[in-house]
Amino acid sequence: MNVWQFMLHHHAEVAELTLQHLWLVAVSTALAVLIGIPLGILIARRPVLNKPILGSANIIQTIPSLALFGFLLPAPWIGERADRLAILALTLYALLPLIRNTYTGIKGVDPAVVEAGRGMGMTDSQLLWQVQLPLALSVIVAGVRVAAVISVGLATIAAAIGAGGLGEYIFRGLAMVNNQVILAGAIPAAGLAILADVSLGWLERRLSPR
Amino acid sequence: MTDPADNVAVEFRNVSYHLNGTRELLHNVSITVRRGETLVLLGRSGSGKTTTLKLINHLLEPSEGEILVNGQSTREWDVIRLRRMIGYVIQEVGLFPHFNVARNIGLVPQIEDWPVSRIQQRVEELMQLVGLDRQLASRYPRELSGGQRQRVGVARALAADPPILLMDEPFGALDPITRAELQREFLALQKRLQKTVVFVTHDLREALLLGTRIALIESGRLVALHTPEEFLYSKEAMVAAYVDAFGFESDLRKRGQP
Numbered sequence: 194m195n196v197w198q199f200m201l202h203h204h205a206e207v208a209e210l211t212l213q214h215l216w217l218v219a220v221s222t223a224l225a226v227l228i229g230i231p232l233g234i235l236i237a238r239r240p241v242l243n244k245p246i247l248g249s250a251n252i253i254q255t256i257p258s259l260a261l262f263g264f265l266l267p268a269p270w271i272g273e274r275a276d277r278l279a280i281l282a283l284t285l286y287a288l289l290p291l292i293r294n295t296y297t298g299i300k301g302v303d304p305a306v307v308e309a310g311r312g313m314g315m316t317d318s319q320l321l322w323q324v325q326l327p328l329a330l331s332v333i334v335a336g337v338r339v340a341a342v343i344s345v346g347l348a349t350i351a352a353a354i355g356a357g358g359l360g361e362y363i364f365r366g367l368a369m370v371n372n373q374v375i376l377a378g379a380i381p382a383a384g385l386a387i388l389a390d391v392s393l394g395w396l397e398r399r400l401s402p403r
Numbered sequence: 404m405t406d407p408a409d410n411v412a413v414e415f416r417n418v419s420y421h422l423n424g425t426r427e428l429l430h431n432v433s434i435t436v437r438r439g440e441t442l443v444l445l446g447r448s449g450s451g452k453t454t455t456l457k458l459i460n461h462l463l464e465p466s467e468g469e470i471l472v473n474g475q476s477t478r479e480w481d482v483i484r485l486r487r488m489i490g491y492v493i494q495e496v497g498l499f500p501h502f503n504v505a506r507n508i509g510l511v512p513q514i515e516d517w518p519v520s521r522i523q524q525r526v527e528e529l530m531q532l533v534g535l536d537r538q539l540a541s542r543y544p545r546e547l548s549g550g551q552r553q554r555v556g557v558a559r560a561l562a563a564d565p566p567i568l569l570m571d572e573p574f575g576a577l578d579p580i581t582r583a584e585l586q587r588e589f590l591a592l593q594k595r596l597q598k599t600v601v602f603v604t605h606d607l608r609e610a611l612l613l614g615t616r617i618a619l620i621e622s623g624r625l626v627a628l629h630t631p632e633e634f635l636y637s638k639e640a641m642v643a644a645y646v647d648a649f650g651f652e653s654d655l656r657k658r659g660q661p
Contacts, residue, residue: 309497312460312569313511313559314486327501 196376203377207362211381214358217276217351218344218385221283225340229288230333233295234321247296250289258282258347262354279351279358286347287340294336298329331400338393345386349378359385411474412438412567412599413459418468420454420623428454429623431468438566441593441600443614445607445645451623452603456569459601460489472567487511490560490568490598494576497556498544504530504555505540511563529558534588550581557589561596568600574609586612607649611635619645 200207236243256264261282271277302325310324326333352360362378365371413436420429429451436442444452457463458470461477469476472485491497498507506513508529509522517525530537533554544552553573560568574582586609593600593613604610610617611631619627619634619642627634627642634642635651 303500305493305497306499308462309491309493310499310510312457312462312486312491312493313514314483315510315514316483319514324499 196373196380199373200377200380207377207381210357210359210361210378211385213276213356214345214348214360214382214385217279217283217348217356217358218341218389221280221348222287222337222341222344224280224284225287225291226337228284229291229336229340230295232288233292233333234299234326236292237296237299237325238317243296247289247292250292253285254289258286258350259353261285262350266354275351275354275356278354279348279356283344283347283351287344290336290339290343291333294339295329295333298332298336299325301332302328331397334393334397334400338390338397341389341393342386345382345389349382410437411435412472413601414471415455415458416468416471418458418465418470420451420458420463421466427623429458432620432623432625433468434618434625434628436599436601437615438599439597440615441602441613443610443617444601444603444620445605445610445614445617446620447605450620452605452620453571454623455620456571456601456603459567459569460486460491487515487563488565488567490562490565492556492560492568492570492573494572498552498559500544503541503543504535504547507544507555508558508562510559515563525562526558529561532561532592533558548581549577550585553577553585557592561598566599568598570600570602572603572605575604575606582609589613607645607651 232246236246253261262278265278265281266272268278268281271281306324306328307320310320315323348358349360349363351358352364359378359382363375363382366374366376366378415432415434418429418432419427421427432455434442444455446452454463458465458477459472461480461482464478469478471477472480472489477485499510502510505523505526509526512522512525526540527537530540535551535554535558539547539551544555547555553576556573560570574585577585590613602610602613611634614631616628616630617634618625621641627637627639629637629642635646637643637646
């Protein structure tokens with residue numbers, strides 16, 4: 194039986210694990226957007242906070258994913274369910290690209306444009322919402338794209354703590370020393386990564402400042 | 404020379420400005436801008452002209468001395484209110500690239516919460532005033548010529564009808580023909596609107612053409628303040644040097660004499 198026959202034969206399970214995978218990635222990326230963008234805006238405005246916040250996000254990024262799942266296990270409420278745990282870990286990993294790209298995007302807006310806005314009497318929040326964020330949007334979306342693609346890969350490891358997703362097949366295949374089963378997890382995961390990359394890449398180009 | 408207080412729009416009182424407390428960009432400048440005049444700040448690059456301009460709308464804060472706008476120190480003004488009554492035109496880069504022409508021009512009315520219909524009406528009025536075709540309203544800055552962009556910049560600064568206008572080398576990046584055209588239109592416009600204008604340039608011809616008075620700034624110091632005629636025939640060393648540098652000695656000075 195080759196991998197395609199295997200996937201066809203188990204299509205219901207493949208679909209379920211793919212959806213689980215997508216769910217883990219989508220929720221964690223959305224949470225990272227909700228936390229990371231405001232943090233990026235914050236450090237663009239308060240340079241003092243730049244080092245501690247970017248530094249922390251950097252350090253989280255260096256923790257091996259399996260170890261991070263382990264560290265989070267004793268956390269109350271989170272530790273009770275494997276998918277919560279996986280989502281938290283994936284969110285933490287996705288923070289760095291989001292914070293950094295939001296910061297870089299805002300700092301990259303032409304200073305002359307910002308000064309013109311300020312000179313015409315725009316308040317800080319008007320400048321942020323009407324000038325800086327719209328002009329930084331494509332860079333921010335590029336950060337979401339990086340975060341989503343990384344999450345698709347990392348989420349396969351979530352299966353190790355029982356959070357489901359396409360990692361199930363990969364770990365199962367590893368245990369069975371069966372390449373077909375590994376590929377049945379790896380191919381849809383690669384497909385999801387490409388899908389995320391292409392769709393967010395399209396959005397990024399559409400939002401590029403004229 | 405003294406002016407009655409109600410005739411003064413902007414007054415610099417012994418103003419100095421230091422960058423980060425070290426390099427002195429402006430030294431002890433005192434000058435008044437009268438209502439309805441076009442005061443040209445003339446000087447070479449890095450002389451402190453733009454610094455002077457940015458002190459007026461409080462983009463920069465004076466290190467010493469104070470600047471009074473309508474009799475009140477810029478330190479005491481609500482900075483947002485101050486800036487909204489001062490139009491600001493900078494070289495073409497200052498237009499918002501993600502706003503079309505109409506939104507760029509209507510920016511100050513929009514942040515002042517005017518009703519949409521009134522903003523639209525005002526934008527149309529202004530486009531006509533500065534000689535922009537109505538069809539350009541939906542274009543983006545990158546789709547315009549340099550001259551058109553500059554007109555948008557002027558229209559945007561005039562949008563909320565501010566009594567004071569700051570212009571920082573507004574025509575500097577234009578080709579000579581377009582520049583001459585815009586200078587003529589500026590004169591016609593200024594005759595009608597009678598704004599108080601502070602105009603920064605390094606171009607002596609532009610200063611002589613547009614200025615009611617010309618202030619020569621050199622290394623952060625105000626070195627001369629004259630009407631264009633006085634300026635052209637001044638015997639002061641620095642003024643004469645500036646005039647000579649433009650080759651006026653040979654041609655215009657002679658031609659200007661009866």
